[in-house]
Amino acid sequence: MPDIFADYSEFYDLLYEDKPYPDEARFIADLLNRYADPAGSVRTVLDLACGTGRHCFELEAMGYQVAGSDISAPMIARAQAAAAARASQATFYNHSFQEAAKIGKRFDAVISMFSAIDYLTGHHDLTTALENVSQLLPPGGLFVFDYWNGNAVINNYSPVRELRKRRGNLEVHRTSTTRLDLVEQIAEVNFQFRCLVAGQSEHEFREQHRVRYFFFREIETYLELGGFDLIHRGTFMAEDFSPTSWNIAVVARKRAT
Ligand SMILES: C[S@@+](CC[C@H](N)C(=O)[O-])C[C@H]1O[C@@H](n2cnc3c(N)ncnc32)[C@H](O)[C@@H]1O
Numbered sequence: 001m002p003d004i005f006a007d008y009s010e011f012y013d014l015l016y017e018d019k020p021y022p023d024e025a026r027f028i029a030d031l032l033n034r035y036a037d038p039a040g041s042v043r044t045v046l047d048l049a050c051g052t053g054r055h056c057f058e059l060e061a062m063g064y065q066v067a068g069s070d071i072s073a074p075m076i077a078r079a080q081a082a083a084a085a086r087a088s089q090a091t092f093y094n095h096s097f098q099e100a101a102k103i104g105k106r107f108d109a110v111i112s113m114f115s116a117i118d119y120l121t122g123h124h125d126l127t128t129a130l131e132n133v134s135q136l137l138p139p140g141g142l143f144v145f146d147y148w149n150g151n152a153v154i155n156n157y158s159p160v161r162e163l164r165k166r167r168g169n170l171e172v173h174r175t176s177t178t179r180l181d182l183v184e185q186i187a188e189v190n191f192q193f194r195c196l197v198a199g200q201s202e203h204e205f206r207e208q209h210r211v212r213y214f215f216f217r218e219i220e221t222y223l224e225l226g227g228f229d230l231i232h233r234g235t236f237m238a239e240d241f242s243p244t245s246w247n248i249a250v251v252a253r254k255r256a257t
Pocket of ligand 1: 048051052054055069070071096098114115119120
């Protein structure tokens with residue numbers, strides 16, 4: 001499978017420097033505390049599709065023992081470098097969702113954030129991923145994730161978006177052009193990157209990300225068939241629930257049998 005984050009990884013943390021990872025980690029920890037049985041019993045957390053490990057480091061700072069895994073070797077290399085720089089005990093693995101059980105351990109909870117499950121565009125990819133998540137959890141273990149809500153994507157997606165970031169004399173300009181496939185439920189996001197050093201264009205590249213959006217009943221059905229009970233759904237980073245929010249947070253519990 002080609003690594004669509006290969007070039008992107010170099011600029012990932014710069015592009016998302018304003019993403020509130022500490023607040024998101026608190027939101028995740030609140031869900032883990034609330035739904036763990038007994039309450040507050042989650043100690044070990046695996047972050048699947050962890051990217052550069054930002055949620056892992058925030059959760060570790062809150063006292064969790066953390067590990068991360070991602071399909072992209074360059075993203076994992078960045079997570080490992082960040083771990084070394086901050087003397088983190090986090091362990092990182094280079095496994096996809098579909099092969100994550102190769103990690104060979106169980107965790108109290110598995111998380112997958114920033115709508116990473118949306119990259120599982122095919123039915124088989126998603127069911128295989130859920131089988132793997134299940135093998136990584138004990139009965140009663142929690143799976144926390146967020147995803148793009150079809151109700152919002154169809155009505156509110158932006159066909160073209162621009163993002164510009166600067167660090168020192170490096171500037172990154174990203175143009176995202178999105179097209180929806182309403183039959184396959186896929187948003188095809190075409191990124192065009194332009195990197196400038198001291199105002200001079202140095203490097204340009206393109207990446208295409210195909211991400212799936214889901215409707216509520218689909219998530220419920222996939223979890224049900226994968227041996228999970230859906231125990232919470234809400235607007236990501238909010239207390240309330242709106243059926244038209246873009247990002248939906250889910251907590252699922254692995255069934256005992
Ligand atoms: C939007 S990023 C989110 C990264 C991280 N969770 C965060 O919040 O910053 C999506 C991540 O999913 C990873 N990814 C895509 N497909 C994957 C797969 N099949 N298995 C594991 N990781 C995957 C990408 O390499 C990328 O790091």
